[in-house]
Structure formats: structure tokens, C-alpha cells
Amino acid sequence: MSYVPPEGPGSHKTISGLEPETEIDLGLGSTVSGTSEIASAVGAAGMWSPDALLIEHRSLWGEIWRRFRRDKFAMVGVVAIIILVLVAILAPWIAPHDPTKQYDSGLTMQGMPVGPSHEFWLGTDTLGRDLLSRLMYGARVSLVVGVLANGFALVLGVIFGLTAGYFRGWAETLLMRMTDVMMAFPIILLAVALVSVLKPSIWILILVIGIVYWTPMTRVIHGEVLSIREKEFVDAARLTGCSSARILWRHILPHLVAVILVYTSLGLATTILFEATLSYIGLGVQPPTPSWGQMIAEGQNYYLSAPHLVLYPGLAIMITVLAFNLVGDGLRDAFDPQQRRR
Amino acid sequence: MTKSISQRTAVAVVAVVAVVAALLALSLGLAACGGSSGGGGSSPTSSSNTPTQGGTLTLSYLTEPSSLDPAIAWNVIDWQIEHDIYQGLLQYAHESGEAGTKLIPCLATEVPSTANGGISADGKVYTFHLRRGVKFQPPVNREVTAEDFKYSFERMMSSPRAPATSFYMGVVGADEFMKGKATEISGYKVVDPTTIQITLKSPDLSFLNAVTMDFCDVVPKEWVDKWTKQFNRHPLGTGPFVFQKWTAGREIVLTRNPQYWEAGKPYLDTIDYQLSFSPSTALLKLERGEVDVLGDGVPTADLVRVQADPNLKKQIYSQPLVAISYMFMNVDMKPFDNVKVRQALSWAINRDKLVKLQGGQAMSLWQFYPKGMPGYQEGKVMYGYDPAKAKQLLAEAGYPNGFKTMLYTDNVDPNPKLWTSVQADLAAVGVQAQLKTMSNNSYYTQQGTPGLLTAGSFGWWMDFPDPSDWIGPLFSKASAVEGGMNSSFWWSPQLEKMFVDAQKMTDPAARIKKYSDMQDYIATQAPYVPCYQPIQTTMCTPTTGGFYLHPVYEIDPTQYWKN
Numbered sequence: 070m071s072y073v074p075p076e077g078p079g080s081h082k083t084i085s086g087l088e089p090e091t092e093i094d095l096g097l098g099s100t101v102s103g104t105s106e107i108a109s110a111v112g113a114a115g116m117w118s119p120d121a122l123l124i125e126h127r128s129l130w131g132e133i134w135r136r137f138r139r140d141k142f143a144m145v146g147v148v149a150i151i152i153l154v155l156v157a158i159l160a161p162w163i164a165p166h167d168p169t170k171q172y173d174s175g176l177t178m179q180g181m182p183v184g185p186s187h188e189f190w191l192g193t194d195t196l197g198r199d200l201l202s203r204l205m206y207g208a209r210v211s212l213v214v215g216v217l218a219n220g221f222a223l224v225l226g227v228i229f230g231l232t233a234g235y236f237r238g239w240a241e242t243l244l245m246r247m248t249d250v251m252m253a254f255p256i257i258l259l260a261v262a263l264v265s266v267l268k269p270s271i272w273i274l275i276l277v278i279g280i281v282y283w284t285p286m287t288r289v290i291h292g293e294v295l296s297i298r299e300k301e302f303v304d305a306a307r308l309t310g311c312s313s314a315r316i317l318w319r320h321i322l323p324h325l326v327a328v329i330l331v332y333t334s335l336g337l338a339t340t341i342l343f344e345a346t347l348s349y350i351g352l353g354v355q356p357p358t359p360s361w362g363q364m365i366a367e368g369q370n371y372y373l374s375a376p377h378l379v380l381y382p383g384l385a386i387m388i389t390v391l392a393f394n395l396v397g398d399g400l401r402d403a404f405d406p407q408q409r410r411r
Numbered sequence: 412m413t414k415s416i417s418q419r420t421a422v423a424v425v426a427v428v429a430v431v432a433a434l435l436a437l438s439l440g441l442a443a444c445g446g447s448s449g450g451g452g453s454s455p456t457s458s459s460n461t462p463t464q465g466g467t468l469t470l471s472y473l474t475e476p477s478s479l480d481p482a483i484a485w486n487v488i489d490w491q492i493e494h495d496i497y498q499g500l501l502q503y504a505h506e507s508g509e510a511g512t513k514l515i516p517c518l519a520t521e522v523p524s525t526a527n528g529g530i531s532a533d534g535k536v537y538t539f540h541l542r543r544g545v546k547f548q549p550p551v552n553r554e555v556t557a558e559d560f561k562y563s564f565e566r567m568m569s570s571p572r573a574p575a576t577s578f579y580m581g582v583v584g585a586d587e588f589m590k591g592k593a594t595e596i597s598g599y600k601v602v603d604p605t606t607i608q609i610t611l612k613s614p615d616l617s618f619l620n621a622v623t624m625d626f627c628d629v630v631p632k633e634w635v636d637k638w639t640k641q642f643n644r645h646p647l648g649t650g651p652f653v654f655q656k657w658t659a660g661r662e663i664v665l666t667r668n669p670q671y672w673e674a675g676k677p678y679l680d681t682i683d684y685q686l687s688f689s690p691s692t693a694l695l696k697l698e699r700g701e702v703d704v705l706g707d708g709v710p711t712a713d714l715v716r717v718q719a720d721p722n723l724k725k726q727i728y729s730q731p732l733v734a735i736s737y738m739f740m741n742v743d744m745k746p747f748d749n750v751k752v753r754q755a756l757s758w759a760i761n762r763d764k765l766v767k768l769q770g771g772q773a774m775s776l777w778q779f780y781p782k783g784m785p786g787y788q789e790g791k792v793m794y795g796y797d798p799a800k801a802k803q804l805l806a807e808a809g810y811p812n813g814f815k816t817m818l819y820t821d822n823v824d825p826n827p828k829l830w831t832s833v834q835a836d837l838a839a840v841g842v843q844a845q846l847k848t849m850s851n852n853s854y855y856t857q858q859g860t861p862g863l864l865t866a867g868s869f870g871w872w873m874d875f876p877d878p879s880d881w882i883g884p885l886f887s888k889a890s891a892v893e894g895g896m897n898s899s900f901w902w903s904p905q906l907e908k909m910f911v912d913a914q915k916m917t918d919p920a921a922r923i924k925k926y927s928d929m930q931d932y933i934a935t936q937a938p939y940v941p942c943y944q945p946i947q948t949t950m951c952t953p954t955t956g957g958f959y960l961h962p963v964y965e966i967d968p969t970q971y972w973k974n
Contacts, residue, residue: 169835170835171764171831171832171835173764176767176768178767179714179715179770179771180711180767180768180769180770180771181715181770195712195768195828196768196828196831196832196835351822351848355845355846355847356827356831356834356846357831357834357835357846367827367828370689370690370691370710370711370712370713370824371712373691373712373713373716374712374713374715374716375712
């Protein structure tokens with residue numbers, strides 16, 4: 070995927086070629102430099118007009134937000150994520166019960182979980198614990214692991230991708246072949262092996278997921294950097310005597326923000342799913358701390374007699390993953406209107 | 412013996428004399444009305460009571476055997492399959508309930524007793540006469556002689572990994588043989604090709620049960636020599652079924668022994684052990700008719716559903732097992748070296764809840780012997796459920812705020828669930844235990860490794876109806892070693908002496924009294940926390956004929972047929 074600097078709604082493909090390559094400071098969230106705005110003003114109005122310039126003067130982020138906002142699915146995703154984050158943060162205050170307390174009233178005489186009731190809104194699990202409270206606390210695990218593991222993967226991916234793409238040579242060969250090897254390896258096996266050797270805990274989980282998931286980000290960043298480093302503005306920066314670090318940080322990285330944002334939100338969906346998978350096979354967060362994957366594992370034997378035990382955590386995982394995917398798709402479309410129109 | 416599916420265990424499970432009568436009454440009620448009450452014994456299916464020849468019986472287990480070498484194997488599933496292939500001098504009557512604990516002849520012509528001269532007046536010499544004309548299965552096809560028995564016994568005693576030699580150390584010459592000072596066990600004599608004479612150092616009332624364990628089954632030397640280490644995967648004996656194939660992790664197939672010595676037996680042509688389905692999958696397969704017998708029983712999760720179904724309900728069979736589930740506490744590791752800590756935890760566990768979580772398919776256990784084992788003291792509660800007392804004892808032990816530890820169990824349902832409940836019970840008295848579950852095979856290995864696991868689930872299934880089967884493996888110094896069954900690694904010189912004394916006693920009542928005293932002494936030291944006694948609840952398809960549950964063999968395909 071390629072990044073096209075966002076400009077006004079008016080089409081000015083013809084003009085953009087004439088655009089001087091000014092230093093575009095996207096990464097810091099400020100505006101695109103005036104020249105292109107003026108150019109688009111000219112493009113839209115067909116003639117020089119100070120009024121047109123005024124109307125078209127929008128910030129880059131405002132523009133992206135405007136496009137993003139129009140994507141209804143993405144907005145649904147955002148709302149779902151906000152609710153999820155609030156539930157996770159507020160769980161200790163809003164959860165109706167202690168998620169690890171095993172209630173006597175939470176089991177029938179035959180030792181089976183009870184269904185939804187006034188006391189337990191979604192019913193209880195196989196040990197008489199409140200399912201709703203466990204779901205709420207489970208959101209914490211999912212989000213914390215998702216965000217931190219993904220952040221870790223992101224940092225690794227960006228560093229490796231930038232290094233490989235910009236410096237080329239042996240660094241590229243080494244890093245990218247390493248990436249290939251990692252991608253060829255069945256990731257679930259790799260993660261299972263790593264977690265079994267280390268002791269399962271939430272931090273190990275984050276580390277392992279990060280180690281397993283840095284490869285796609287590296288690939289994408291590498292590809293982007295390969296094309297950006299050939300651009301004239303990079304040459305210009307180099308000619309003016311910028312150091313490699315400055316070029317990477319000030320001139321190349323800002324162009325990667327869109328890619329990073331899109332891949333991060335899509336990556337979050339993958340990592341949360343992966344955390345659920347590892348917890349399901351018993352290598353994730355250790356009981357009694359609730360996590361969604363573990364809840365499914367605990368309830369799976371009951372799927373004929375008490376299907377709600379797998380249904381609710383399953384839905385929670387599905388909604389969360391879907392929400393992050395919708396937001397990721399929405400962001401990609403917002404950053405890259407051309408591609409969307411295709 | 413260890414049971415590989417739900418817990419570590421001992422196979423045999425025989426219900427014993429007096430107490431079993433009560434259990435049996437309970438059990439018959441269940442079998443008859445298909446699980447309306449809770450316990451239960453088994454009775455033949457209502458379908459057809461006339462045995463028919465032919466057909467295939469499919470049994471489902473989750474875990475495959477660790478070995479089919481009778482010298483070594485000691486898991487429930489191992490013995491389950493070995494019973495079809497191998498035989499020894501004696502066997503248990505093929506009946507459910509108490510009747511099934513009676514010894515009857517197998518390859519011997521009669522059960523030795525003082526009355527028939529098989530046991531000498533001083534109780535030290537046992538004489539067995541062999542049945543004539545019994546042949547090993549094809550392709551060996553050779554008549555079994557007394558020499559084969561002697562070879563099999565000495566082979567077992569000298570196997571490097573043999574776990575049960577301690578049962579037979581009372582045989583004269585066993586010590587010398589084990590230490591390499593003798594080339595044979597002098598007390599195991601071949602008198603003539605059909606007569607064996609075994610001499611003991613002192614009388615042992617449990618000896619006939621001990622020689623009936625699978626460890627003493629007869630194997631042909633030429634076949635063992637042919638396969639050497641691979642013998643554990645190429646079993647061959649004198650039993651009604653011949654081993655055909657073992658697909659690792661999938662299935663084991665046995666077929667009828669064409670020259671089996673017992674007229675008219677067996678009924679089945681083929682036994683197919685399916686070895687990969689979880690209990691819930693197996694149940695679904697049974698409902699579809701793809702599996703005939705649930706080796707691992709009805710999963711707790713489905714019990715209520717099955718009992719509510721008028722058709723499935725009729726297929727339920729149940730019997731109380733003479734088995735236990737304990738929490739072991741490794742006394743070599745802190746803080747379990749402190750007896751007050753062990754006593755505290757003995758008061759902390761809610762046994763009734765563990766029973767409830769299994770849908771009532773268990774009984775709370777308040778002492779060390781399970782109900783049905785001689786020595787069990789009816790109504791005695793050694794440690795009850797009293798968290799306040801537990802806290803007080805912890806404070807006395809120097810842990811007023813509890814402590815942190817690890818709690819282990821295997822990953823086979825319902826253990827993770829039950830031990831999460833135990834974890835919560837411990838947390839309630841201030842003990843923060845991190846629960847770790849692992850696959851059962853690695854769990855058993857780690858359990859038998861000194862200084863590795865702090866505390867966790869432990870199960871034992873009776874090998875024979877005598878409390879020596881409890882004291883020896885679970886509470887003795889000999890067993891508190893690498894690979895031993897004493898997972899708490901607790902033993903005491905005092906108990907060792909009581910054990911030796913009790914084994915020499917010839918008055919059955921006084922001997923059992925001694926074993927009860929040993930239990931009282933063990934209770935003061937609290938090396939394990941007794942939790943519950945399981946009830947086996949399983950199902951078979953309506954086309955399975957002659958189905959019953961045996962107190963020792965549990966599932967007994969040598970007696971079933973297919974309608």
C-alpha cells in the first residue's frame with residue numbers, strides 16, 4: 070500500500086506533479102505546508118482566490134477524521150472499542166460480583182452452573198462464579214495484552230523495517246531473511262514452545278505475542294521505506310547534510326504514520342485473538358484470573374448442557390476483534406481515498 | 412496404581428468384605444433405575460441375556476497405555492487392556508459388587524488354602540497346581556509350564572523400571588536376587604512342570620492378592636527375547652484376546668484367541684480400544700452408536716443431561732470405587748515440612764463442594780482409607796471442614812497471614828475445575844496458591860520427582876482389597892523415592908515398624924485393627940489431605956450384552972458380547 074499525501078477534495082492530479090517537495094511534517098500532527106494548499110485552492114477555483122484558500126484550509130488530521138467519520142462501520146467499531154475500554158477500566162467498580170468468588174448459590178443441586186437470574190445476570194460458570202463479572206475482568210486481560218503485545222511488536226517491526234529498508238545491504242539481507250524464517254514458522258507452535266519454556270504469566274504472554282507478531286509490521290515498513298527513500302525530498306535532505314538518524318526520524322517516519330496506524334488497529338484484532346487462543350489451550354493468563362479464551366476452555370465440555378458458558382466469551386472475542394478490524398479498515402480508507410474508490 | 416485418566420490411582424479397586432455389602436445395596440438401586448440415586452453397582456443389561464458369539468466391541472479412552480509389559484505397567488488403562496491379553500495363577504470372580512472381590516482359579520487349578528493344603532500350616536508356603544493344556548497365544552503356541560511362571564516372576568523382579576517389587580519382597584530369596592547376590596529367587600520353586608511352590612519369610616495374608624496383580628502374569632520367554640524392549644508394545648500371553656495392532660495415540664485392536672482354554676469364551680471377535688477421544692466426544696459417539704463403552708465414564712458436564720434422557724438413562728452403570736483423591740503436600744519443601752501447616756490445610760478444604768462439582772459422582776472423604784477398604788473406620792472424621800481452625804493452626808505454625816505456594820493438577824476434566832475450587836478454599840484461609848495444570852503423563856513423572864512439586868492433586872486406585880496396598884505405595888520410605896508413588900515423600904520410622912509388624916500378623920481381625928491404628932497415626936502427621944472417593948459412572952450401548960462393572964477390573968470385555 071502506498072501513501073498519498075492527503076489533500077483537498079478537489080482533484081489536482083495534474084498539479085501535484087508540479088508541487089515543490091516541501092518538508093511535510095505529518096508525524097507531528099501539524100498542517101501540510103502552505104504551498105500545496107494554495108495549489109489546491111487554485112485547482113479547485115480555477116483561478117487565484119483568497120476565499121477559496123480560506124475554505125480549503127483544513128488540517129491533515131481534520132481531513133482524515135472527516136473521511137473516517139463518514140464510514141459508519143468504522144464508527145460502530147470506535148463506539149464498541151470505547152465501551153470496551155470503559156468496561157475494562159471500570160470493571161472493579163461496575164462488575165456486580167467478585168469474578169473469582171465461587172458462590173454456593175451459583176451452582177444447582179447437581180453441581181451445574183445456573184442460568185441468567187436476578188443475582189447473576191448472565192448466569193454462572195462451572196464453579197459458580199458470576200459470568201458477567203468474569204467477562205468484564207476478561208476485557209482487561211484482552212486489552213492489556215492486546216495493546217502492550219502489539220506495541221512491542223510495533224516497536225520491533227518499525228525499528229527492523231526502517232533499518233532494513235533504509236540502509237539496505239547486509240542489514241537488509243539479515244533482517245528480512247530473518248523475517249522470512251519467522252513467517253515460515255507456524256506461529257502457534259512457536260508461541261506454545263516459548264510459553265512452555267518460560268512460565269506462563271501475563272508479561273510472558275505479552276513478550277511472546279510481540280516476538281511472534283513483529284514480522285508483518287517489518288515487512289510492510291520495509292516495503293514503504295524502500296519507495297520513500299528514493300523520493301526527491303530524501304535526496305534533498307541528504308544533500309543538505311542531514312544525518313541518517315534525522316532523515317529517518319524527521320523525513321521518513323512521518324510518512325509511515327498512516328501505515329502504522331492501520332496495521333496497529335488490524336494487529337490489535339489479531340493479537341487479542343491470539344491471546345484468546347493461548348489462554349484457551351491453557352498457556353495464557355493463569356486461573357483464577359479470568360480471560361475470555363480460558364473461559365471458553367473451561368466451559369467447552371458444557372456446550373450441550375450450558376451453552377452460555379462458551380457463547381458469551383465467544384461473542385465478546387468476536388465483537389472486540391470485529392471492532393478493531395472495522396476501525397482498521399476505516400482508517401485505511403480514510404488515509405487512502407484513492408484506493409477506496411477503486 | 413496410577414490411573415491415567417482422571418487421576419493417579421491404583422487399579423484394582425476391590426471392594427472389601429464387610430463394608431462393601433452396604434455399598435452394594437446402594438449400587439444395585441442405581442443400576443436398576445439408571446442413575447436415579449447416586450451411587451451404584453452394576454447389573455446385567457436388560458437387552459438379551461443369552462451370550463452370542465462374534466462382533467466388535469469399541470471402547471473409548473482419552474489416553475493410551477504407557478506400556479503393555481505386565482512387569483512395568485501400572486496405570487488403569489494399562490491394566491484394562493492387559494486383562495484381555497495376559498493371565499496369572501488366580502483371578503477375581505467376574506461379578507459386580509462384593510462377589511467380584513472373591514479369588515477364583517485362573518491358570519491354577521484351585522485357590523490355595525490351608526484347607527486344601529495349598530497353604531502350609533505356618534502360613535509361609537503356598538503351592539499352586541497348574542491347569543494342563545493351556546497354550547500361549549499364536550504365534551508362540553506352546554504349552555505353559557511352571558518354568559514360565561518362575562521366569563515371568565524373576566523377570567518382573569529384575570526389570571529395571573519395575574514399580575511394584577516391594578509387594579513381593581517377602582518371598583524367600585527376593586532380597587538376594589534383587590541385590591544380584593543370587594541368580595534365582597530361591598523361594599519361588601518349580602516342583603514339577605505343573606506345580607509351583609512359593610515360600611515366604613513370614614506369613615502374609617495379602618499374598619494371594621499380590622500374586623493376582625498383573626505383575627505376576629505369565630509371559631513366554633522366547634517372545635520377550637524376540638522383542639526385548641519392544642515387548643511392551645507387542646504383548647502376548649494366554650488370555651482370551653490376541654494383540655493385533657497399536658496405532659500410537661489412536662487405537663489398539665485385539666482379536667479372539669482361537670485356542671483359548673476356557674470353553675465357549677470369549678464371546679467377542681474383536682475389541683477396538685479407541686484412544687484419542689475426550690470423554691465428551693466419546694459420549695456423543697456413544698449416542699451415535701460409534702462407541703460401545705465409555706472407558707473414562709460420563710463427563711460431569713453431561714451427567715444431568717444424560718440422566719434426564721429416558722433412553723440414555725437406561726444405559727448408565729455406576730459403582731463406588733475403592734479409590735481416593737488426596738491433596739499431596741511435599742514434606743521436603745517449605746512450608747509443608749511443618750506439620751501444623753499440613754494440619755491447617757487438612758481443615759481448609761470443602762470436600763462436599765468437590766462432590767457437588769462432580770454432580771454427586773463421588774463421596775466426601777474424611778479419613779485416609781476409602782470406604783470399602785478394610786481398616787476404614789465407619790463414621791470417623793479425622794479432619795473436617797473448618798476454615799477458622801485452619802487459620803488458627805496457620806498462625807500457630809508462624810504463618811498468620813498465610814503464604815504463597817504452587818498447586819498442581821493434570822488437565823483432564825474435571826480436575827482443573829475441582830482444583831480451582833481447592834485453590835479458592837486455600838485462598839480463604841490466606842494461602843495464595845498458583846494453580847498449574849499440565850498433561851497427565853508429565854504430571855505423573857513430575858509428581859514422582861523429589862523436591863519438584865509443592866502440593867497438588869493425587870489419586871490412588873486399589874490394587875487389591877487390603878490396606879497394605881495403601882500403606883506400602885503411599886506412606887512408606889521405599890516409595891518416597893524417584894518414580895515412587897509417595898508424592899508427599901512423607902514416611903516415619905514408627906509407621907515403618909507398624910507396617911512390618913502388621914504384615915506378619917496372622918489373625919485377620921487383629922491385623923486390620925493394626926492398620927486402623929496406622930491410619931490414626933498417619934492422621935496426626937497429615938501428610939496428605941483426603942478429599943473424596945470417586946464413583947465410577949459409565950455407559951454402554953444397548954447392543955452391548957452382559958455389561959457389568961467389576962470392582963477390580965472395572966470394565967471387563969472378556970465377559971461382554973454384542974447383540
